[in-house]
Amino acid sequence: MDLKGAAIRSFYNLTQDMTTNENQNSSKTIKIPHYQRPYKWHDENIVKLIQDWSNESGSKYFSGSIVTVAKPEEHELIDGQQRYTTIFLANFIKFLLSRFSIQKSITVTTNIINAPAIVPGYIKSRDYLFKSNDTNNLEETINEQISEIFSNLNTPNAEEHISSLLRQIGLPAVDEDSENYKNEHKMKQEQLFQENELSIKYDRSSFNDHLIDVLSQCRIVMGQNNNLEIELYHDIGSLDSEHKKKYAQAILCIFDEFNRLALAEGEAQNSFQKARRIINKIDAFLDQISLCVIQTGSANDAYTLFEVLNDRSLALDDLDLIKNQFYKKYVTSNYEVLSENEIDKYIQRMDELWVDKIFRNAADSKRKLIAYLAIVYITGDSSLLFNRGEGYRRSIQRHLENKDNYSTEDFERHFNIFYIVRVLLDETDARFKSRDSHALTAEFDTSATNFKKTTLFLLALGQEGVLSGLFNFTLKCIEESVGVNPRHEGINSIAFLLSKNDRTNPGNNYNEMLTKIESQSKHVWSSAMLHSSAEGPRNFSVNMINHFNSTSAAGTAPMTFDSAEPTEEFKAWLSDWKYKNKNAHLKIKILFAKLIKSHLNDDGHLNTATIALNINNASKLQLDHMEASNPDPHHMSAYFTDEDRDSFVHSLGNMMPLPDSENRDKNNKPLCFSFEHFREAGISQGHFLYDEALSIFDNNSKENTQGDRVPVQSFFQQRKSRLIELFVMAVRIN
Incomplete structure (x- = not known):
């Protein structure tokens, strides 16, 4: 394994190589691969991160781990995108506030003496906002301009140097009360982001465009009650993509949290002091928030390390490692066939299905079961075990590597299989607490089908490996009957009929398929009941997995077993x-x-x-x-x-x-x-x-x-x- 090393790092030395002195600040570009989902954190995630840090009494606050692939000019981020992006946006706000503070220091005579002390913070925030550039000359130029302003106070020359400095830091040389100021500011902000490359970079160009568009719209203003606010040129609701709305909402939330922390220290005399207090809070956060940075030389090693570190029930972030395998295969198979916009469109559609429908509001146990049942069917890998989640990603990876082509149809089909598994588990009311009583209630429910009873019975026995065989057969039947498009009206009808013994439903044209599934369910139930251990039914399940999976050519005649021997065992x-x-x-x-x-x-x-x-x-x-x-x-x-x-x-x-x-x-x-x-x-x-x-x-x-x-x-x-x-x-x- 090409492990570069692991260390606890703050934002300011997050991307430095493991061989670099820990105290030496360095900034490399963080690249987010094409197959990663977009920024998705909600206000509660952001607030929790900042509040947890502020409640910590020590000088450092450990907030988790990130895994990267170290490359000469950049680090590819495998895990930790949501946290890193949030911290990056906090630095962006610090940049805006530092620039605002310089503006207020050079345009208000009483503040000019404070201007030199603000410049290093502004330069530092700019260093970590944009890809490495020569900021030493910029800092020297800014300080020279401040000296000239100070030397020429109350003279026409001062105005000339003020205008020059404002342009130097990306602000318009126009009075803030002017009618043209807002438009001038917008133009200068857009120019700033056109001329400088961000230190966070998405492989998906549309994500870059969305982030830059939102950052270009932000400025610090005096709001109600003489409080500082971040203003966007457009209301969040009017932004034309969910990605933009998510970035914009995050920026407002981060600013509000640090502003709240600054206000808790008491009333500031003016806008300059208010800005300085918020800057100090953000700077402390960026310096004290600590992450365990794990650097490897290859993406595969990074995935492996992440799985070892997270050997637990699959949380949504862990499931992204599985999802990323599909995204990566789709991108690499189609980048010469489809336009980037087309690829983005399909990836975004599947991402919404994955996050908003397949795994949304599902407990860890249910997430893990959805992933397990779907992956066993897709891959036909009967060696996978429910309580060994680290094998899921490898199984999917091997399966996809063996495919010469990976069409949009294949891509959507695989995600739809995950979705149907979720629908089936929801309809059967699969639960992960009080399993025994739940299975027993189903046995007394005259409307419950064999499929529902068997599903709940196997879950109560802890025989998820046996359940996978039944789900393989069921998914195979559904694919043969109506396909796996979640928008097909038959999917929900079938899922309902597999839980409720109701043939009056309009879906009664699926009777032949439902009869097969009911028959197979009975065989699986009997096998689990008759055998004294899980070994017998598991062997029966493995035969079903090998016979009925997404790539098998077998039909859907139910598989039976010889009950004579297990009956004597029973x-x-x-x-x-x-x-x-x-x-x-x-x-x-x-x-x-x-x-x-x-x-x-x-x-x-x-x-x-x-x-x-x-x-x-x-x-x-x-x-x-x-x-x-x-x-x-x-x-x-x-x-x-x-x-x-x-x-x-x-x-x-x-x-x-x-x-x-x-x-x-x-x-x-x-x-x-x-x-x-x-x-x-x-x-x-x-x-x-x-x-x-x-x-x-x-x-x-x-x-x-x-x-x-x-x-x-x-x-x-x-x-x-x-x-x-x-x-x-x-x-x-x-």
Whole structure:
């Protein structure tokens, strides 16, 4: 790895090479690659950065890391664009204020003595605003002009030197009260940015144009109540691009925050002093705000380092590293075919989809799942693991490198796949907290489809790697049916129908496709339920990933698996199951849920029936010990006693589902008093689950001296055997 080094740096030495003396200020151009998204920070991001710095009592404030690729004349910024651009804009405001201060010092006699002290700050801010230029001569010229003004106060010669100096710093030599001043200022400002190249540079020329246009419109003025303000020649709302509006809003926000900090120090006597106080605040910020700068010699190394440093759930900035792979491939494949404006248009469209629709308002866990499911389908890479996000970018990179061409159609298709994954997760109401209760509620929801139940079940089990196989099949079906254009009306209809068992929806012409997905969902659900570990269903999922991905030529016939072997494994697992294994509770509760909402036919087979349990209670279903695990020592004669008691009472044969409220009321009562609580919960006489348990208890119990019925060993054994039979049947019903 070509690692140049890493160091904590302030804005003033951010871009110096690692071999350069740390205290030596240096300014290189920061280049933002073509594939990076535009500046997007909102006011709250900016305010937090500045307030966090101002609240820090030390001389330095660490605000994160940036990763760059070091080159002779510039640094390519791989990560940290939003923070860096915000700090760059703060320096721009310092530049405006310094220039304003020079103007006020040379045009107001009482301030002239302060003018020389302002010049170094102005020169420094200019150094870091524009690409390196010879500012030593400029500083010398400005100081000479100030000396001439001071020597010729109250003479015509002073006016000539004032005009010359104003022109030198990019301001009009016209009285500020003149009607022409605003137009003259605008012309001089535009000229300044035409003649000097910014020290921040986008590969996308339209972004450069947008930034320069906004910077050219800014000037410092006296506002209401004699306060300083930044004025733009045009209202933000009238600016003709969202990029321009974002830059303009950021400049106003940054100025307001530093102005607020300056005002907190007390009232200033005049505009000159007000400007100086804000300048001092910004200068302290630029000197004290610290970033961990990581410099490498190649973009690939920079990405790798960033991923190592950010080994966590994918935040939006991390996801940009993935998105950038698509952008880079699209740009390099089409720069000779399409105009830059066309490329910008498509990139901007996809960026808006990525930020505003795919990942907007999504928690980290959901962002990571969206990325994982979409990338597995796009690449067909079955080796990717959900909890190993650092592999996502590499997988996409390898996939794209193997493509000779990357058309606009390919580009849009890939982003649309991410979008459809988001829509599917939203429609199935996928959540990342209280997963067990959410999956259980879906099982009792008569309108929930197999696809929704399976999605929530796998998420609750933590088997995202199995879910990826199901999503591969689902996305393949959708692509074959309607394509993946998010603007196609069929997308939302299909997503709705995959969550709701409603064939009256106008999308019923998708029945064949939906039937396939429902069938495949059932196979995936059964595989996850029947296998005692994730290995079996994961192998089934890998086969689906290899068979159904964005580049495969396979059809969409559902993939089945041989359930004979996992059924025997399932029976053995149920036989050995113990209550104390908390991680295995969900499967047992789901199976009980299937029994609760079923009835037994005369031939002994299960069929779905009207739910006997209130849906609100269903989500709070708990596994109850029919025979209490902690008996009341004062009434021991009513409880089952055995040297191996603990093993029997924690086995499957002693379990019955109860809502948490009923479970609390039941407390530690003996088994003979349990049945009244089952009736109150809705599992009552007439339901086979209740009737069979009561029958087995009646036939496998003995009476104590107080006349209470007490279970014997055979009760637990016979009921476990019967539940295993019922659970095997439950797995096979829809």
